[in-house]
Amino acid sequence: MKNKINIFKIASIVIINLVIISCNSKDKRPLLGDTPYQQRLNSSFKDATSSPLKKRDLKEFEGLEFFPVDSNFIVTAKLTRIENAPIFKMPTTTDRAPLYKEFGILDFIINNKSLQLTVYQSQEDLEDEQYKDYLFIPFTDETSGNESYGGGRYMDVMLSDITSEETIELNFNNTYNPYCAYNEKFSCPITPRKNHLDIEIKAGIQDFKKH
Incomplete structure (x- = not known):
């Protein structure tokens, strides 16, 4: 019993x-998102302490829009470093003029098309222990102004990810918009004209529809 x-x-x-x-x-x-990257980005945007969204957009926020994840937009790029590149003031959407230099040229192929992007190094980031390993790739493509933000998209790569063969992986699924796409109060680097890709990059972040 x-x-x-x-x-x-x-x-x-x-x-x-x-x-x-x-x-x-x-x-x-x-967590919203099909990949850990998308989930982290959505989590950051949902958090009022870190989100660039305006109050009314944050109130209605249900998640960022992304193109379907596509492995065709994960490519290996050949890096050609630019030696003794001069430091210059990067134009932005405001009067702010952050200091950058051209770090190198990236050559890669997507859908049998040869493409090229310039990768930049922020001089301010070099003084920040958290970001000194970062390299910055702003770009526009044939979706810009339609399915993606007209001012272009950004991608970060790491110095530590450059191989001994001077190659680096570019994952266009892991792109993000300038904060200016969400709120005009932010100051954002303007994508250089030479970093336009004459191909549709249907991967990564899409344009944001404000409320």
Whole structure:
């Protein structure tokens, strides 16, 4: 009899725990996004302390729009470094003029088409322990102004990801918009004309529809 009572108690505890877990999982909304990168970006935009969104857009925010993830837009690029490149003031959407230099030229192929982008190095980031390893790639393409933001999109790569053969992986699925796409109060680097790709890059972040 005691065994039956103990089994009943154990079963009751298990059932109660399952109910609690079920309730908690319903209350906790899953992270939006098809990849860890998209989930991190959505999480940042959802957080009022880090989001560039205006209050009314943040209130209605349900997740950023992305093109479907496409492995054709993950490519290996050959890096040609630019030696002794001069430091220059990068034009922005405001009077701010951050200092950059051209780090190198990236040559790669997408859909049998040879393409090229210039990669830049922020001189301010070199003084920041958290970002000194970052390289910056702004670009426009044939979707700019239509399916993607007209001012272009950005991609970051890392110095540590450059191989001994001077190649680096470019994943256009992991692109992001300038904060100016969401809120005009921000100052954003303007994409240089030479970084236009005459091909549709249907990967990564899409244009944002403001409320």
